[in-house]
Amino acid sequence: MAAGSPQEMILRVVEPDQARKLQLSSRPGSIDALIKIIKELEIDLDFDLLFEDPDFDGKRNFLQDIEELPQKSVLHISISQHSSSVASTVGFSDASYPERHSSWPSGSFPVPTFGYNVELRLRDGNAEYEKNNTHLKLTRDQRHDILENIASTLYGFKAYPSDKDITTAAQSLVAKHPCLKEAGSETGYNGWKNSTLRQTIFDEVKKTQINLLFIKKMMEGTFLLRRQTIVISTPSVNELVDLWPALKIVSELYAEFYWIINVHLPNKCYGHHDSHIPRLLTLFRQKVSRTGKIANALAAIFKSHDEQVKRDNFGNTIFVRRIPVFLNLR
Structure with a gap:
């Protein structure tokens, strides 16, 4: 299907510790099909999907029908829980993890002798x-x-x-x-x-x-x-x-x-970091106009960066983060 067609989807998949962009050439046939695609992002957990519903000012709702999902959407992963107790935890099947040499007792758990x-x-x-x-x-x-x-x-x-x-x-x-x-x-x-x-x-x-x-x-x-x-x-x-x-x-x-x-800490920090990039770039370019070892190193980095931006349309964030490394400032 050609890019930009009505069925192409752009999704932002939000996990507890990160968010990722997912582009699909067409709308999945079902919610299960979408979950299967998302699991290919190396998410080895059972989960449900919530989406930011435009009908309710972006409030999250559980995804009940794949047709409810806008072509450009933000999805939130909700880890499935299998216990209602305060300290419930996701169960593990016996085959999921390596066993010890002793097999699990068929009767009640053998309470050990204490001190x-x-x-x-x-x-x-x-x-x-x-x-x-x-x-x-x-x-x-x-x-x-x-x-x-x-x-x-x-x-x-x-x-x-x-x-x-x-x-x-x-x-x-x-x-x-x-x-x-x-x-x-x-x-x-x-x-x-x-x-x-x-x-x-x-x-x-x-x-x-x-x-x-x-x-x-x-x-x-x-x-x-x-x-x-x-x-x-x-x-x-x-x-x-x-x-x-x-x-x-x-x-x-x-x-x-x-x-x-409900805030992604690294994304929040990087967002504030990115807001300072234009000013940092200006300062660094001013430094390039001078002479000396640091100015020469910066000039080389800028040259590499400018070529990469033209070729790959890379942003400036990675470039700015690399400068202290090249200059041995950290």
């Missing part, structure tokens, strides 16, 4: 719960010992435990030690599940080779839990990063920023 002092506390706590229905209060270290051992046992079965696996482990924990049930909790184990999820992310971040896709899915699924922590506990930035060390990963920081205020 000596913790086991004593649990024994006494279970007895007290049996008599008076009293919930056990643990110290931070005791709770950490339980979480580390649960996570270690999970990893003994699977390198990347799923949401279902972690739920099963939390259920088994409170079934074996009923004193650990949470007062006021509908399930009695949801807090342990959330803590195990966080421990799982924490352990993955510490690895030499990090599985970024696994972390991305886990962080997406636990966003509401982090928001709840911030609202209720108001931790400092350092405390929050200690709880969620994946926020030190640049892509996760960008994604978190987007989920909070």
Whole structure:
């Protein structure tokens, strides 16, 4: 189909940490067909599509019919979630990630034996719960010992435990030690599940080779839990990063920023950067008119840049970013 025909489409595909331009020679036959095309951009996730609806001043609506999509549109990717709990996470199929040598148990999850002092506390706590229905209060270290051992046992079965696996482990924990049930909790184990999820992310971040896709899915699924922590506990930035060390990963920081205020941080920064380019170019060209080593280097860069602009219609942004590198200014 010829360029500029009525069916040609230009789309801006917005992800949590970046946005990309997608040109299509024709309108896809269905939403599923469009999703398949977008997945070719190396988006290995299940997602729904929202579009900025011109009938509602650009407000986002879920795309229900491919014919609703204007020829020039902005699409937003909404990662599909498979759990309604506060700390739900995208499930992983058993075939998605490498397994450990031990196969997943056919019955209930085998709750490990904890440290000596913790086991004593649990024994006494279970007895007290049996008599008076009293919930056990643990110290931070005791709770950490339980979480580390649960996570270690999970990893003994699977390198990347799923949401279902972690739920099963939390259920088994409170079934074996009923004193650990949470007062006021509908399930009695949801807090342990959330803590195990966080421990799982924490352990993955510490690895030499990090599985970024696994972390991305886990962080997406636990966003509401982090928001709840911030609202209720108001931790400092350092405390929050200690709880969620994946926020030190640049892509996760960008994604978190987007989920909070719906702004793409790198695009915003580059946009402000680009607004200064005309003035920077003027200053650099003034420098070229002088003599010396720096002026000669700038002249060579400008010559290369001008030729490239004529040939490829490149913008100025990349050019300006390269200048400090050539001049050893950073």
